[in-house]
Amino acid sequence: MQIKSSPLFIARALVCFALLSFAAPFIARAQQASRTMGPDFMDGVPGTYAIRNARIVTVTGAEIENGTVVVRDGRIESVGANVTVPAGAQEIDARGLSVYPGMIDLGTSMGLVEIPQGASGTVDLQEVGEMNPNAQALFGINPHSAHVAVTRVNGVTSVLSSPQGGIISGQAAFINLLGSTPQAMALTPDAALVINFPRASGGRGGEFFGLRQQGNISEAITTRDRQIEQLRKLLRDAEAYGRAQDAAARDKNLPRPNVDVVLAALVPYVRGERPVVFRADREPEIRGAVRFAEEMKLRLIILGGNDAGRIAPFLKEHNVPVIVNGVLDLPPLEDDFYDALYENAAKLQQAGVRFCISTGDTGSSVRDLPYHAGMAAAFGLPKDEALKAVTLYPAQIIGMGDRLGSIEPGKLANLVVTDGDLLEARTNIRYLFINGRQVPLVSRHTELYEQFKNRK
Amino acid sequence: MRKLFSFFLAFVVLAPAWGLRVRAQQRGNTSAPTETLIRNATILTASHGTLQNSDILIRNGKIAAIGQNLKAPTGARVVDATGKYVMPGIVDCHSHSMLDAINEGSVSVSSMAHTRDVLNPTDPDLYRELAGGVTTLHVLHGSANSIGGLNTVVKIKYGRPLSEFIFPGAPLSIKFALGENPKRSNFPALPGLTRRYPETRMGVEETIRDAFTRARNYKREWDDYRAAQARGEKNLISPRRNLQLEPLVEVLEGKRYVHSHSYRADEILMLMRIADDFGFKVRTFQHVLEGYKIAPELARHGAGASIFADSWAYKIEAYDAIPYAAVIMTRAGVIVSINSDSDERARRLNIDAAKMLKYGDLTEEEALRMITLNPAIQLGIDNKVGSIDVGKDADLAIWSGHPFSVYARVEQTYIDGEVFFDRAQDLARRPELLREREQLERAEANRPPAEGAQPPGLPRGRRPAYGHDDDEAQIDQEDNH
Numbered sequence: 001m002q003i004k005s006s007p008l009f010i011a012r013a014l015v016c017f018a019l020l021s022f023a024a025p026f027i028a029r030a031q032q033a034s035r036t037m038g039p040d041f042m043d044g045v046p047g048t049y050a051i052r053n054a055r056i057v058t059v060t061g062a063e064i065e066n067g068t069v070v071v072r073d074g075r076i077e078s079v080g081a082n083v084t085v086p087a088g089a090q091e092i093d094a095r096g097l098s099v100y101p102g103m104i105d106l107g108t109s110m111g112l113v114e115i116p117q118g119a120s121g122t123v124d125l126q127e128v129g130e131m132n133p134n135a136q137a138l139f140g141i142n143p144h145s146a147h148v149a150v151t152r153v154n155g156v157t158s159v160l161s162s163p164q165g166g167i168i169s170g171q172a173a174f175i176n177l178l179g180s181t182p183q184a185m186a187l188t189p190d191a192a193l194v195i196n197f198p199r200a201s202g203g204r205g206g207e208f209f210g211l212r213q214q215g216n217i218s219e220a221i222t223t224r225d226r227q228i229e230q231l232r233k234l235l236r237d238a239e240a241y242g243r244a245q246d247a248a249a250r251d252k253n254l255p256r257p258n259v260d261v262v263l264a265a266l267v268p269y270v271r272g273e274r275p276v277v278f279r280a281d282r283e284p285e286i287r288g289a290v291r292f293a294e295e296m297k298l299r300l301i302i303l304g305g306n307d308a309g310r311i312a313p314f315l316k317e318h319n320v321p322v323i324v325n326g327v328l329d330l331p332p333l334e335d336d337f338y339d340a341l342y343e344n345a346a347k348l349q350q351a352g353v354r355f356c357i358s359t360g361d362t363g364s365s366v367r368d369l370p371y372h373a374g375m376a377a378a379f380g381l382p383k384d385e386a387l388k389a390v391t392l393y394p395a396q397i398i399g400m401g402d403r404l405g406s407i408e409p410g411k412l413a414n415l416v417v418t419d420g421d422l423l424e425a426r427t428n429i430r431y432l433f434i435n436g437r438q439v440p441l442v443s444r445h446t447e448l449y450e451q452f453k454n455r456k
Numbered sequence: 457m458r459k460l461f462s463f464f465l466a467f468v469v470l471a472p473a474w475g476l477r478v479r480a481q482q483r484g485n486t487s488a489p490t491e492t493l494i495r496n497a498t499i500l501t502a503s504h505g506t507l508q509n510s511d512i513l514i515r516n517g518k519i520a521a522i523g524q525n526l527k528a529p530t531g532a533r534v535v536d537a538t539g540k541y542v543m544p545g546i547v548d549c550h551s552h553s554m555l556d557a558i559n560e561g562s563v564s565v566s567s568m569a570h571t572r573d574v575l576n577p578t579d580p581d582l583y584r585e586l587a588g589g590v591t592t593l594h595v596l597h598g599s600a601n602s603i604g605g606l607n608t609v610v611k612i613k614y615g616r617p618l619s620e621f622i623f624p625g626a627p628l629s630i631k632f633a634l635g636e637n638p639k640r641s642n643f644p645a646l647p648g649l650t651r652r653y654p655e656t657r658m659g660v661e662e663t664i665r666d667a668f669t670r671a672r673n674y675k676r677e678w679d680d681y682r683a684a685q686a687r688g689e690k691n692l693i694s695p696r697r698n699l700q701l702e703p704l705v706e707v708l709e710g711k712r713y714v715h716s717h718s719y720r721a722d723e724i725l726m727l728m729r730i731a732d733d734f735g736f737k738v739r740t741f742q743h744v745l746e747g748y749k750i751a752p753e754l755a756r757h758g759a760g761a762s763i764f765a766d767s768w769a770y771k772i773e774a775y776d777a778i779p780y781a782a783v784i785m786t787r788a789g790v791i792v793s794i795n796s797d798s799d800e801r802a803r804r805l806n807i808d809a810a811k812m813l814k815y816g817d818l819t820e821e822e823a824l825r826m827i828t829l830n831p832a833i834q835l836g837i838d839n840k841v842g843s844i845d846v847g848k849d850a851d852l853a854i855w856s857g858h859p860f861s862v863y864a865r866v867e868q869t870y871i872d873g874e875v876f877f878d879r880a881q882d883l884a885r886r887p888e889l890l891r892e893r894e895q896l897e898r899a900e901a902n903r904p905p906a907e908g909a910q911p912p913g914l915p916r917g918r919r920p921a922y923g924h925d926d927d928e929a930q931i932d933q934e935d936n937h
Binding site: 115331334370371379426427444456 | 580581583584587636641642748749751752766767768769770771772774775776778779780783784787799800804807810811813814815816856860861862863864865882886889893
């Protein structure tokens with residue numbers, strides 16, 4: 001072996017050494033996390049994979065009993081029983097396993113809160129004030145939150161993360177649960193405007209350490225109507241603002257209106273270019289939100305929808321999609337039937353309403369998404385619809401039906417390989433792909449498990 | 457006189473009928489035959505494996521026989537469970553259902569307060585829990601106190617008088633609590649409210665140690681008094697009764713189980729040290745989310761662990777919780793149960809148990825025991841419930857599929873051999889109930905008032921669903937009711 005000792009080589013070696021020692025901690029961490037699958041799982045170039053001999057649940061097409069999914073450049077390249085595996089592809093033998101599209105939850109606040117109680121520094125859920133359309137979830141999402149990995153290793157690969165609070169809470173981001181920056185996670189940085197549709201209640205908060213604010217119905221209704229009127233005025237202002245900006249852009253002689261960040265944020269929504277998510281659970285708020293959205297020509301999505309099943313024909317008639325997030329809540333009224341919310345989704349499905357199922361959880365329990373769908377399936381929702389309710393339907397409702405939610409060539413490769421029915425609690429996830437990257441099945445929980453499982 | 461006579465006659469004629477009616481009502485909808493044969497089920501016994509195509513004969517509220525092709529006695533109710541699964545009634549080791557008050561939060565040692573005094577047998581969440589296959593609840597005092605109030609074990613005999621709920625012969629039980637709740641760290645100091653000692657984990661330790669020191673002194677006073685009595689001494693004056701310390705004396709004498717809310721490993725070790733110093737055992741640590749870090753120590757003490765399946769990160773002391781806790785502690789020799797601490801979650805403890813199958817290498821029966829036999833052992837009632845064995849109480853549920861499947865539903869729930877939930881009956885009653893609801897809504901008293909009249913107050917919300925007893929709304933909920 002020839003040993004080079006030219007000054008150039010030494011200089012090169014030094015540079016390499018410097019680079020390596022700088023990068024070493026990162027490499028070490030990535031290796032620790034991924035073990036067998038290369039260090040690029042988060043940010044690197046996605047590899048080429050062939051998942052072979054698998055049962056493939058495509059969701060949109062027929063189930064393939066024994067087939068191959070090829071993943072390349074972050075996308076699903078081909079799917080089928082007889083698919084040529086590209087040269088150089090990493091092959092995964094999935095005999096006895098099933099491939100599903102990754103699950104999607106549109107009702108979360110993922111990354112906006114780490115620990116809700118006793119650690120307010122980790123809580124970025126709601127802004128001060130009632131109207132915050134320019135509060136963007138993407139700027140609060142912590143990509144390194146422990147919740148992200150804990151959630152994805154249970155098969156949930158994308159979520160809508162929404163701010164809460166006030167009347168206009170802000171703008172939600174639709175993100176993949178992978179990426180070392182919020183921008184790398186984002187599928188749609190400003191996916192929807194989130195509004196708490198005003199409701200007649202005992203006043204915001206209602207109670208303060210047991211001191212119930214004694215309101216009455218008339219006052220509560222007046223307050224609600226005033227809030228709706230504020231909302232209407234703000235949205236109208238945004239419409240006018242948008243028109244004024246357009247006019248000024250077309251005609252240089254016109255005075256250009258001052259930029260207003262609040263109104264500017266609203267323009268795409270009042271023009272119906274992007275959806276508006278209204279949180280509304282009870283019948284009066286759902287009906288109110290539908291009427292309001294039609295009046296203002298908004299692209300409405302209902303989030304919550306506890307009473308939606310009861311007024312399913314109305315929702316069908318108005319073609320309103322519903323993100324059902326209370327499947328596992330207790331029935332709201334004492335005399336509700338015990339399964340009132342278990343069967344909520346089935347009622348929507350039977351009436352032909354567009355719907356999907358969500359946990360409605362801010363972060364730590366989003367991994368329970370499959371069990372919410374499972375419970376709906378135990379109470380009347382057909383199994384294949386329950387699966388769609390956490391894959392294809394949420395993708396469609398958030399306007400990503402052509403890119404996510406099923407296993408079809410050209411779609412993003414967000415894939416979950418399981419040893420059983422995706423919705424069953426005992427099913428294990430064996431491989432996980434997000435954005436075509438193979439993701440190691442590690443999280444804060446597996447790390448603590450490894451640390452303590454053999455302590456004597 | 458004649459009037460009186462006809463009244464008497466009417467009484468004689470009607471009284472038996474009236475009596476029957478009352479009895480029929482007490483029995484609920486079921487005509488309650490004394491024998492039931494559940495036929496051809498897959499039986500998850502929780503004690504001796506899974507039995508295929510097997511029958512269970514129930515007689516006088518007990519499991520009389522288990523086997524294949526059992527004969528139905530004449531007059532017995534026969535239930536065809538072909539294709540269905542039977543498992544023991546779920547025992548929830550941590551519940552706050554039925555409680556009209558949860559925390560006596562004014563003092564840090566509230567062992568004089570008893571949950572039994574505030575139980576509400578008409579709480580509708582009880583029925584919803586029955587519909588999830590739950591039959592027994594450990595109804596606990598809250599966690600605002602280092603030493604909390606006294607707990608009650610109940611069977612969910614929904615529709616019956618409260619006295620029938622109380623689990624006969626269940627060992628006495630008391631709640632302790634460590635960490636953030638007893639030191640009130642998540643409860644803002646409001647004007648007008650005095651801050652309460654303790655405010656640190658150091659103070660929690662001292663509070664408990666002080667209470668047991670006082671209890672030991674108190675016990676000695678009584679022991680001396682009784683010894684003097686036994687010696688026949690005259691003119692003795694008995695010590696003054698102390699209702700706060702009496703339950704702690706019972707703990708010292710091993711007559712009352714300690715169930716302690718806990719999170720961090722260090723505070724769990726702390727309470728075990730106190731227990732060792734005073735010569736008692738901690739029966740279970742509840743929540744015990746960091747118990748997996750000190751599993752061998754828990755096993756050596758002989759403490760059980762009653763945990764959440766996978767809740768985590770809802771507060772600082774819950775940030776290290778992992779769903780692998782059950783398997784780590786089980787393998788170390790700790791008896792582990794999975795509880796709800798929530799009226800909502802109690803309805804699906806079967807799924808919480810199913811989750812355990814993928815977090816470690818637990819077997820199906822080990823996971824099943826975490827919601828049946830293990831909590832029964834922890835509560836000291838495993839001689840009566842927790843598994844499907846001959847001689848035990850007939851507390852069980854029939855499921856449409858394997859209870860570990862998300863697609864399974866409870867068809868019927870039995871307690872002491874009687875049906876307390878029946879999905880078919882529930883569905884059959886719905887049209888009638890809907891009609892009744894409509895009538896009530898139309899009734900004069902419930903209509904909106906005429907123009908100009910005083911508007912009615914807002915309808916009072918139902919008691920909020922009781923989530924983790926650590927929720928910040930804890931005090932609100934208590935004060936509301």
